[in-house]
Amino acid sequence: MAVLSTLIERVFRCVDVMHNVEIMDSGDQKPLNRRGLLFMAVGLSIAVPAALATNVMLQRNLLPTVAEPSAVMVDGWVLDERDLSQTVATFSGE
Amino acid sequence: MIYNTKTGTLPLQDHYNHCIIGSGPAGLSLAITLAAAGRRVVLVEAGDREFTSESQIQYEGEVLGLDTHALDVARLRYLGGTTGHWTGRLLQFDPADFEPHDNVPLSGWPINHDDLSRYHDRAARFLGAPPFGRTRRPADDTGAVDIVTQHFSSADTIFDLRKDEPRRLGTYFANELERSTSIDTLLNANFTGFAVDTATGRITSATIQDYADNRYSISADSFVTAMGGIETSRALLHLNATYNDMFGNQGDMVGRCFMDHPRLDLGSYFITKRMFSPLPYFGAERLIHRAPQQMVLSPSPGHARQNHILNAGVWLNFPRRAPLSQDTIETAPFLRNLTFDKDYFFSGEAVLFSEQSPNPRSRITLTYQYDRFGLAKAALDWQLLPLDVATMRGTALAAAQFLIRNGLGRMQVEPNLWNSAPAEDIPFFSSSHHIGGARMGPDPSTSVVDENCRVHGAQNLFVSGAAVFPTSGFANPTYTLVQLAMRLADHLIAQPT
Numbered sequence: 001m002a003v004l005s006t007l008i009e010r011v012f013r014c015v016d017v018m019h020n021v022e023i024m025d026s027g028d029q030k031p032l033n034r035r036g037l038l039f040m041a042v043g044l045s046i047a048v049p050a051a052l053a054t055n056v057m058l059q060r061n062l063l064p065t066v067a068e069p070s071a072v073m074v075d076g077w078v079l080d081e082r083d084l085s086q087t088v089a090t091f092s093g094e
Numbered sequence: 095m096i097y098n099t100k101t102g103t104l105p106l107q108d109h110y111n112h113c114i115i116g117s118g119p120a121g122l123s124l125a126i127t128l129a130a131a132g133r134r135v136v137l138v139e140a141g142d143r144e145f146t147s148e149s150q151i152q153y154e155g156e157v158l159g160l161d162t163h164a165l166d167v168a169r170l171r172y173l174g175g176t177t178g179h180w181t182g183r184l185l186q187f188d189p190a191d192f193e194p195h196d197n198v199p200l201s202g203w204p205i206n207h208d209d210l211s212r213y214h215d216r217a218a219r220f221l222g223a224p225p226f227g228r229t230r231r232p233a234d235d236t237g238a239v240d241i242v243t244q245h246f247s248s249a250d251t252i253f254d255l256r257k258d259e260p261r262r263l264g265t266y267f268a269n270e271l272e273r274s275t276s277i278d279t280l281l282n283a284n285f286t287g288f289a290v291d292t293a294t295g296r297i298t299s300a301t302i303q304d305y306a307d308n309r310y311s312i313s314a315d316s317f318v319t320a321m322g323g324i325e326t327s328r329a330l331l332h333l334n335a336t337y338n339d340m341f342g343n344q345g346d347m348v349g350r351c352f353m354d355h356p357r358l359d360l361g362s363y364f365i366t367k368r369m370f371s372p373l374p375y376f377g378a379e380r381l382i383h384r385a386p387q388q389m390v391l392s393p394s395p396g397h398a399r400q401n402h403i404l405n406a407g408v409w410l411n412f413p414r415r416a417p418l419s420q421d422t423i424e425t426a427p428f429l430r431n432l433t434f435d436k437d438y439f440f441s442g443e444a445v446l447f448s449e450q451s452p453n454p455r456s457r458i459t460l461t462y463q464y465d466r467f468g469l470a471k472a473a474l475d476w477q478l479l480p481l482d483v484a485t486m487r488g489t490a491l492a493a494a495q496f497l498i499r500n501g502l503g504r505m506q507v508e509p510n511l512w513n514s515a516p517a518e519d520i521p522f523f524s525s526s527h528h529i530g531g532a533r534m535g536p537d538p539s540t541s542v543v544d545e546n547c548r549v550h551g552a553q554n555l556f557v558s559g560a561a562v563f564p565t566s567g568f569a570n571p572t573y574t575l576v577q578l579a580m581r582l583a584d585h586l587i588a589q590p591t
Binding site for chain 1: 361491494495498499500501504505506507508509512
């Protein structure tokens with residue numbers, strides 16, 4: 001959501017800047033308005049997949065789910081027994 | 095108006111509708127609510143507008159049982175009472191907190207959650223909070239652990255008021271009290287006792303004394319002690335010593351069932367962002383503030399009953415967008431290989447707050463030492479039962495297992511708690527939440543006040559504050575005691591004057 005909002009904000013800012021330029025030029029606005037819409041469409045086509053990908057990334061499991069954890073205490077931490085043997089592979093997300 | 099015995103004599107009226115002793119949250123909220131209904135109120139405060147050693151020293155007493163804060167440190171004796179110490183945390187009791195438990199003697203309230211919920215908005219407004227809601231919902235499919243959250247309408251206040259200066263009630267309401275034509279607030283006015291019509295059980299007047307040893311008598315239709323858990327017990331013990339246990343002490347219950355919220359620092363935790371993803375509110379909150387909300391992991395009521403434990407919660411305090419400190423990682427070899435993606439993990443400190451069961455041996459008594467007004471000082475004998483330790487252990491374990499089960503993180507647990515060490519080896523400490531001593535109930539043999547906070551055996555003596563709580567839940571008591579004070583105000587307003 002944060003990435004999406006940032007991208008949308010940037011798209012709108014660009015459109016706004018271009019629109020202001022258009023007014024100062026006081027020419028025919030139609031081509032530039034079309035250009036603004038095109039720019040926004042391109043921006044959204046990038047932003048939406050990016051947001052979805054980000055969301056998928058955030059949902060991924062870097063830690064394992066354990067149906068019935070066998071909790072052990074190691075150095076004050078409550079861990080599942082498998083944490084001790086799968087440390088590197090599990091926690092690095094690889 | 096505010097009158098100070100240090101600066102002049104008190105222009106007391108011949109008679110008031112209500113005399114309230116104590117200007118902390120319980121007394122102030124009651125006084126202001128009664129005054130708004132057109133009642134004439136006298137509010138008696140033993141201290142000054144600000145802290146003075148002369149007043150504070152009167153709070154000295156003995157600590158006999160478990161180690162806790164000294165009695166003259168845990169409380170404040172001036173306008174606004176102990177809200178001068180208040181961290182501003184507002185929490186609501188769970189509906190299940192009001193219900194009796196089969197394995198917990200003396201549990202259960204004579205009122206239920208709905209009886210207080212109608213005062214929800216008024217209490218929040220009085221305490222300076224925006225409207226807020228509360229949710230308790232299962233954290234996963236097992237139903238063992240709930241996630242408890244509160245959400246405020248103001249985006250600036252998350253869970254509590256500590257982002258701003260917590261409201262110091264004495265400071266905040268001083269101008270209102272000064273302007274009030276319905277409330278006479280008396281400062282440096284030390285309550286020393288009641289006069290009683292023994293034939294009717296009616297309190298006829300309250301006696302106060304200033305530091306120049308001038309004495310004043312206050313006449314009123316009703317009297318309310320709102321002096322906090324310890325001082326209310328102390329006042330009632332004095333009263334009953336003179337009047338043969340006729341005021342709430344028919345069952346020798348005054349001062350008994352003192353409760354606190356044992357607090358235990360569990361250690362560090364880390365959680366993944368997925369912890370927040372099922373909760374839409376957190377998503378919006380994070381988008382706005384770029385910081386996650388605090389949350390509490392609490393055994394569900396069903397899990398608690400099934401495992402014979404009380405209510406408790408593990409606060410995942412102030413999650414920060416940062417990896418664990420290098421010092422913490424060094425203590426645990428398994429953590430060294432953990433890839434801490436800074437945009438994926440949150441970390442912080444986990445703290446456990448636990449309910450304590452009502453225990454008649456945990457109590458407030460009088461000592462043989464006396465204060466400058468000739469009143470015996472209080473002694474606090476705080477005791478825990480094995481059930482209380484089991485509650486702390488069961489809650490910490492349930493929270494840690496929930497994180498493991500769902501791949502949401504890991505947390506530390508105090509090793510002595512994990513190893514079921516005796517209570518004296520577990521480094522819990524007091525939250526200075528003085529609860530009980532004048533417990534509410536229908537039966538005078540097991541309680542001190544009735545469901546309307548009226549002292550058993552008295553016609554016109556009431557208690558306002560956490561002293562009347564029959565059980566403690568694990569929520570900080572201020573919010574609930576203000577709700578109760580407003581309920582008491584409605585009861586008094588309904589009485590003829």
